[in-house]
Amino acid sequence: MELIYTPATLDDLDIVNEYEQISYHPDEAASREQLERRIGYASVSGPELFTVARDKETNKVVGFLCSTLTNADLVTDESMSVHEPQGKTICLHSVCVSPxxxxxxxxxxxxxHWIEQLKKVNEEQHKYKRIAIMSRPNLLGLYESVGFKNVGVSEVVHGPEPWIDCVLDL
Structure with a gap:
C-alpha cells in the first residue's frame, strides 16, 4: 500500500478519535477534546505536529500520530495536557493505526516519514531539540527501530502499566 501524509484537520477528528479510543486503554486514551486541541496546536505551531497517513488509492485515513511541545526534556504529566508553543521537545503522544x-x-x-519531516523543518528553522515518548515495554522495538533510545522507566504513572521514557535527538 502506498501512503500519503498530510497534516490533520478537523475533518479528520472523528476517525482519529475512533482510532485513539480503539488503540489505548480507557485510562490512557486522549479525549476527543484533547485531540481537537492538538489539531489546533498543530495548525498554529507547525503542521508537522499532527500527521495522518492515508491510503493513496482510497484517501482513507489509516493511521495518525500527534504531539505537543514542552520545555521539559521528557514527557511529563503536564505536557500531556499543556502545549508550550516555544517548547523545544516534541512530546509524541499517540501513534495509532486502524485495526x-x-x-x-x-x-x-x-x-x-514524520521524523524526516521534522529534521527538514529543523534544518531550516532550528525549532526542536528532541522527540520524547513514553512507551510500553512491548513497543520498545518499534520505537528503537526508528531511532529512539530507551532512557529508563518514566516517573509518570498513567494507566495500569509502567511506561518507558524514550528520546530521539534531532
Whole structure:
C-alpha cells in the first residue's frame, strides 16, 4: 500500500478519535477534546505536529500520530495536557493505526516519514531539540527501530502499566 501524509484537520477528528479510543486503554486514551486541541496546536505551531497517513488509492485515513511541545526534556504529566508553543521537545503522544491495517508496517513508515519531516523543518528553522515518548515495554522495538533510545522507566504513572521514557535527538 502506498501512503500519503498530510497534516490533520478537523475533518479528520472523528476517525482519529475512533482510532485513539480503539488503540489505548480507557485510562490512557486522549479525549476527543484533547485531540481537537492538538489539531489546533498543530495548525498554529507547525503542521508537522499532527500527521495522518492515508491510503493513496482510497484517501482513507489509516493511521495518525500527534504531539505537543514542552520545555521539559521528557514527557511529563503536564505536557500531556499543556502545549508550550516555544517548547523545544516534541512530546509524541499517540501513534495509532486502524485495526484493519495493522501488521503492515504503517506505524514504522509513518514515524520514519514524520521524523524526516521534522529534521527538514529543523534544518531550516532550528525549532526542536528532541522527540520524547513514553512507551510500553512491548513497543520498545518499534520505537528503537526508528531511532529512539530507551532512557529508563518514566516517573509518570498513567494507566495500569509502567511506561518507558524514550528520546530521539534531532
Amino acid at each position: 484493519d491495517y495493522r501488521k503492515q508496517g504503517i506505524a514504522t513508515k509513518l514515524m520514519r
